[in-house]
Amino acid sequence: MNKELEYSFVELLEKHQNIVHKVCRLYTNNYDAHNDLFQEITIQLWKAYPKFRGDAKFSTWMYRVGLNTAITLYRKSKRTINTQDYAGVEFKIKAEDYDNTEEQQLKVLYKAIHQLNDIEKALVFLYLEDKDYKEISETLGISSVNARVKMNRIKTKLKTILNP
Amino acid sequence: MDELDLLKKDWNKESSKKKLSVTDIYPMLQKKSSSIVKTLFYISIAELIFWILVNSIPYFSSDTYKQRLEDIYQNDYALTVISIISYAIILLFVYLLYKSHKSISVTDSAKKLMESILKTRKVIRYYVLYNLIIAGLSLIIGFYYAMHNNPEISGKLENFSDKQMLIAISIMTLFTVVFVLVIWLFYKLIYGFLLKRLNQNYTELKKLEV
Structure with a gap:
């Protein structure tokens, strides 16, 4: 039974792993930290999995556990010596996909987002995932009006960071 | 276009x-x-054990103390009641800790999750506070008992001038205060370090509600 559960969980996680990677990408700056956070989210997901019921979508459920782990549970490990600029590496790999200006803009944008605090990052994350304000507010535990107001403020904040 | x-x-x-x-x-x-919750759990277990040990070490390490305690317990009904109450309080804290730990759920909203964690932390804080108060009271009662019932000390104290008496009381008070302060600082440090980010994020969410 337990093996079956383990198998179904790993299969699901493998399929939806990108969600976790995206959370890690927003909340960490280097590969080690990324892997640490991925590991921790996986453990939290696995611990909560027996209580997961099919009525919610697995991905929706993952958003919540993933963000909660990043915001509240994860303790940044001590070995966060900044080895590489994460955003920089990724963009080098994908450079050919973009024209220069767009690439440059994105790079700056990711840097700007990394400067936001944990809660703001969570809002940006859910926004980028095309979640509506109802779901954003339920995930974070704030009212949807406040979520909307805060999101607008973040947009303004990003504008100021980008165009000082 | 929007960034x-x-x-x-x-x-x-x-x-x-x-x-x-x-x-x-x-x-x-x-x-x-x-995760923070796990670390918090281990620390709270360590604290429970630490204070239970602190309270029971004298009992096991010194035969005369054990003998005296047993004498007291045989004679004094009130002390037996007090010790039963103190064990009941420890059990109560264990239960509260267990319950608040159980209520921490990673599938709650971020705000609710943070509240559950901070609530658990609060239970531990009350436990520590309780122990500090008991420790402080025991020190004071101990001094008082020594002054009145120990012939050697009370004999010496009778010869004290007012000034000497004042100094003696000041030293005892200072000792108690320093003792309590050191432990309090120790906890501030542990939990301050552990929950700094959580507190920041919780405040940030709270700010959104205003």
């Missing part, structure tokens, strides 16, 4: 790079979590 809309275009593209296989994920399930 974030530009990002949205890119956001879902980057899936191919970091792809873990099923065999990569399996070993992760066996790894130990390093």
Whole structure:
């Protein structure tokens, strides 16, 4: 039974792993930290999995556990010596996909987002995932009006960071 | 165009790079979590044990103390009641701690989750506070008892001038205050360090509600 559960969980996680990677990408700056956070989210997901019921979508459920782990549970490990600029590496790999200006803009944008605090990052994350304000507010535990107001403020904040 | 809309275009593209296989994920399930809640849990267990040990070490380490305690308990009904109450209080704290730990759920909203964690932390804080107060009271009662019932000390005290008496009381007070302060600082440090980020994020969420 337990093996079956383990198998179904790993299969699901493998399929939806990108969600976790995206959370890690927003909340960490280097590969080690990324892997640490991925590991921790996986453990939290696995611990909560027996209580997961099919009525919610697995991905929706993952958003919540993933963000909660990043915001509240994860303790940044001590070995966060900044080895590489994460955003920089990724963009080098994908450079050919973009024209220069767009690439440059994105790079700056990711840097700007990394400067936001944990809660703001969570809002940006859910926004980028095309979640509506109802779901954003339920995930974070704030009212949807406040979520909307805060999101607008973040947009303004990003504008100021980008165009000082 | 909105800056974030530009990002949205890119956001879902980057899936191919970091792809873990099923065999990569399996070993992760066996790894130990390093979450705040887990650390908090271990620290609270350590604290429970620490204070129980502190209270029982004299009993086991000194035969004369044990003998005296047993004499007292035989003669004094009130002391037996007090010790039963104090064990009941420890049990109550264990129960509260267990209950608040159980209520921490990673599938709650971020705010609710943070509240549950901070509530658990509060239970531990009350436990520590309770022990500090008891320790402080015991020190004071101990001094008082020594002054009145120990012939050697009370004999000496009778010869004290007012000034000497004042100094003696000041030293005892200072001792008690320093003792309590050191422990309090110790806790501030542990939990301050551990929960700094959590507190920051919780305040940030709270601010949104105003």
